[in-house]
Amino acid sequence: xxxxxxxxxxxxxxxxxxxxxxxxxxxxxxxxxxxxxxxxxxxxxxxxxxxxxxxxxxxxxxxxxxxxxxxxxxxxxxxxxxxxxxxxxxxxxxxxxxxxxxxxxxxxxxxxxxxxxxxxxxxxxxxxxxxxxxxxxxxxxxxxxxxxxxxxxxxxxxxxxxxxxxxxxxxxxxxxxxxxxxxxxxxxxxxxxxxxxxxxxxxxxxxxxxxxxxxxxxxxxxxxxxxxxxxxxxxxxxxxxxxxxxxxxxxxxxxxxxxxxxxx
Amino acid sequence: xxxxxxxxxxxxxxxxxxxxxxxxxxxxxxxxxxxxxxxxxxxxxxxxxxxxxxxxxxxxxxxxxxxxxxxxxxxxxxxxxxxxxxxxxxxxxxxxxxxxxxxxxxxxxxxxxxxxxxxxxxxxxxxxxxxxxxxxxxxxxxxxxxxxxxxxxxxxxxxxxxxxxxxxxxxxxxxxxxxxxxxxxxxxxxxxxxxxxx
Numbered sequence: 001x002x003x004x005x006x007x008x009x010x011x012x013x014x015x016x017x018x019x020x021x022x023x024x025x026x027x028x029x030x031x032x033x034x035x036x037x038x039x040x041x042x043x044x045x046x047x048x049x050x051x052x053x054x055x056x057x058x059x060x061x062x063x064x065x066x067x068x069x070x071x072x073x074x075x076x077x078x079x080x081x082x083x084x085x086x087x088x089x090x091x092x093x094x095x096x097x098x099x100x101x102x103x104x105x106x107x108x109x110x111x112x113x114x115x116x117x118x119x120x121x122x123x124x125x126x127x128x129x130x131x132x133x134x135x136x137x138x139x140x141x142x143x144x145x146x147x148x149x150x151x152x153x154x155x156x157x158x159x160x161x162x163x164x165x166x167x168x169x170x171x172x173x174x175x176x177x178x179x180x181x182x183x184x185x186x187x188x189x190x191x192x193x194x195x196x197x198x199x200x201x202x203x204x205x206x207x208x209x210x211x212x213x214x215x216x217x218x219x220x221x222x223x224x225x226x227x228x229x230x231x232x233x234x235x236x237x238x239x240x241x242x243x244x245x246x247x248x249x250x251x252x253x254x255x256x257x258x259x260x261x262x263x264x
Numbered sequence: 265x266x267x268x269x270x271x272x273x274x275x276x277x278x279x280x281x282x283x284x285x286x287x288x289x290x291x292x293x294x295x296x297x298x299x300x301x302x303x304x305x306x307x308x309x310x311x312x313x314x315x316x317x318x319x320x321x322x323x324x325x326x327x328x329x330x331x332x333x334x335x336x337x338x339x340x341x342x343x344x345x346x347x348x349x350x351x352x353x354x355x356x357x358x359x360x361x362x363x364x365x366x367x368x369x370x371x372x373x374x375x376x377x378x379x380x381x382x383x384x385x386x387x388x389x390x391x392x393x394x395x396x397x398x399x400x401x402x403x404x405x406x407x408x409x410x411x412x413x414x415x416x417x418x419x420x421x422x423x424x425x426x427x428x429x430x431x432x433x434x435x436x437x438x439x440x441x442x443x444x445x446x447x448x449x450x451x452x453x454x455x456x457x458x459x460x461x462x
C-alpha cells in the first residue's frame with residue numbers, strides 16, 4: 001500500500017496540530033492500523049526536527065534607514081521659517097536699539113541736560129528783570145521823566161507779550177537748543193527794555209520779597225520740569241524695547257530650534 | 265517597545281521610530297531572505313530593499329501581524345531577485361589551479377581557527393539542510409521556511425504569502441516530503457536520533 005499525496009498532506013498537518021474533526025479521527029485510526037503510514041509520519045517528524053535545527057542567523061549589520069536612503073526630504077514644520085525669520089529680525093532690531101542705547105542716547109541726554117543747564121539760567125536772568133518790571137510798573141503809577149516817557153510807553157506795549165513769550169519758552173525747555181537760540185534772540189530787546197525800566201524804577205527802588213519769591217519759583221519750575229519729562233520718556237522706552245526684543249528673539253529662536261530638531 | 269505606537273509614528277514620517285522597528289525585526293527578515301535565497305550577499309541586498317520598501321509603503325499596512333507583513337515584503341523581494349537571476353544567469357567564480365583544473369577546497373575557504381568537531385558537524389549539517397532547501401521549488405521553499413524556520417502557524421503563513429490555507433498545507437507537505445528525500449543523502453551528518461530510515 002503506497003502513501004498518496006493526500007496522505008502526506010494529512011500527516012504534515014497532523015504533525016503541526018492543524019488537523020481537526022473527522023479528518024483527525026480518521027487519520028489517527030489509520031495510523032494505529034497502518035505500519036507504513038506510521039513510519040512515514042515518523043520520518044516527516046524527524047525531517048521537521050532537522051529543518052528546525054537550523055541555526056538562527058544574526059543579521060550581519062544594522063539595516064537602519066537614513067533620509068537619503070528612502071529619498072525623503074523631511075519638511076520642516078511650517079511654523080519654522082516664520083519663527084526663524086522673526087527671531088533673526090528681532091535680533092537685528094535689538095542690536096540696532098542696543099547700539100543706539102550705547103552711542104546715541106547718552107549724547108542726546110547730555111545735549112538735553114546741558115542745554116537745560118545753560119539755557120534755563122540764562123533765560124531766567126533775562127526774564128527776571130522783565131517780570132520785576134511788570135510788577136513794579138503796576139505798582140508805581142508815577143510819571144516817568146518826559147523824555148523817556150515816549151520810549152517807555154512804546155516799548156511798554158511790547159514788553160508784556162515779550163515776557164509772556166519768554167515764559168512759554170521756559171516751560172517748553174525740553175528741546176532747549178533751538179529754543180534757547182530763539183530766546184536769546186528775543187532776549188536783546190527784552191534786556192534793553194529791562195534796563196530802561198530799571199532806570200525808571202531806580203528812584204523808587206524798593207524790592208518786594210513776595211515778588212522776588214514768585215519770580216524765583218517760576219524760574220525754578222521752568223528749569224526742572226522739562227528735563228525730568230524728557231529723560232524719563234526716551235530712556236524708559238529704549239529699556240522696555242530692549243527687553244521686549246530680547247524676549248521675542250529668544251522665544252522665537254528657541255521654538256524654531258526645537259522644531260528643527262523635532263522634524264529633522 | 266510599543267509596536268503600534270512606533271508604527272503610528274513611522275507612518276507620520278518618523279524615521280527614528282521605524283528604525284527601532286527595524287532593529288527589532290532585522291534578524292528575522294534577514295533569516296527569511298538568507299534561507300530563501302541561500303546566499304548572504306543577495307540576502308543582505310534583499311533585506312535592505314525590503315526595509316526601504318516597507319517604509320515607503322507603510323500606509324498600506326492595515327494592522328494585524330507586522331512580522332507577517334514584513335516577511336511578505338522580504339519574500340517578494342526574494343522572488344524578484346530569483347526572477348532576476350533567471351533572466352540573467354551568472355557564472356560562479358570557480359577557483360582553478362595552474363593547470364586549469366578546479367580546486368575543490370581552496371586555501372581561502374579554509375577557516376584558520378581550530379573548530380571543535382561538533383561545530384564542524386553542525387556547520388556541515390547546516391549546509392546540507394540549506395542545500396536541500398535550495399533544491400526545493402521556490403513556492404515550497406518559502407512555505408517551509410515560514411513554518412519550520414520562522415515558526416509561523418498556517419494562518420500567519422497564509423497571510424504572509426497571500427494564499428489560502430489549503431495552499432499552505434499542500435505546499436508544506438510536498439516541501440517536507442522532498443526535504444526528507446534530499447536529507448537521506450546526508451544521513452551520516454545527522455545525529456542518531458534524527459537519522460532517517462528508508
